[in-house]
Amino acid sequence: TFTAWCNSHLRKAGTGIENIEEDFRNGLKLMLLLEVISGERLPKPDRGKMRFHKIANVNKALEYITSKGVKLVSIGAEEIVDGNIKMTLGMIWTIILRFAIQDISVEETSAKEGLLLWCQRKTAPYRNVNVQNFHVNWKDGLALCALIHRHRPDLIDYAKLNKDDPLGNLNLAFEVAEKHLDIPKMLDAE
Structure with a gap:
């Protein structure tokens, strides 16, 4: 269902994901997801294919989440880049809490x-x-x-x-x- 939630937003940008632990590893779709759900622009992503480019992109996404007052406990860019499913799902759940559930909050x-x-x-x-x-x-x-x-x-x-x-x-x-x-x-x- 996390994949479906992500795709419901990524579709607005003409894309989607198939495998949640793989498709966010380079940080590009993660950054795009955050842009779509927030309506804000994130820093320009690194387009390289090396590990340090991927880590830089995921870090940009994590820094954006943190800038919105969200505490990311033990979720680091390396775990997302390495495809750690537990950390990736934890990050997506944090995004859902901040941008979906909080949006209906009063x-x-x-x-x-x-x-x-x-x-x-x-x-x-x-x-x-x-x-x-x-x-x-x-x-x-x-x-x-x-x-x-x-x-x-x-x-x-x-x-x-x-x-x-x-x-x-x-x-x-x-x-x-x-x-x-x-x-x-x-x-x-x-």
């Missing part, structure tokens, strides 16, 4: 509150879904299924879900997320 709203607001907006049209928190409102599985349906209606037939079958709803959401969205199952429905 005043001094925290990232958690911003994420809750995003969930509320995405699930508002769905019957039997009223997201007010990150615990009780998710127990019947409908909110999770609604989020998936909102972005990929081909994966879940929301109209056929039963509020009285929370285990079925949760298991369906987890299975669909893992199989079709590459989101690892990290929770148990029970």
Whole structure:
């Protein structure tokens, strides 16, 4: 889903990525992504193909992120250039928090509150879904299924879900997320 999020923005610049750990290694598409989502110009990238050019480009992107008040804990240019998937995903998640979730935030709203607001907006049209928190409102599985349906209606037939079958709803959401969205199952429905 990180790849899909990146591509939804990179498409605006007429490009995209296929492999998140490979396609940001030279820093060029990373810099372009930041330009597209921020509407600002970054310093001119180095066009060379040597490792130090790639590190310089990734550093320009990381410096830009830092200039926006984001603390990058243990994410360095070398890890991104080397294709470290954990660091690359951490960096993309940081970008999402800063530029997507924070954009829907109001005043001094925290990232958690911003994420809750995003969930509320995405699930508002769905019957039997009223997201007010990150615990009780998710127990019947409908909110999770609604989020998936909102972005990929081909994966879940929301109209056929039963509020009285929370285990079925949760298991369906987890299975669909893992199989079709590459989101690892990290929770148990029970």
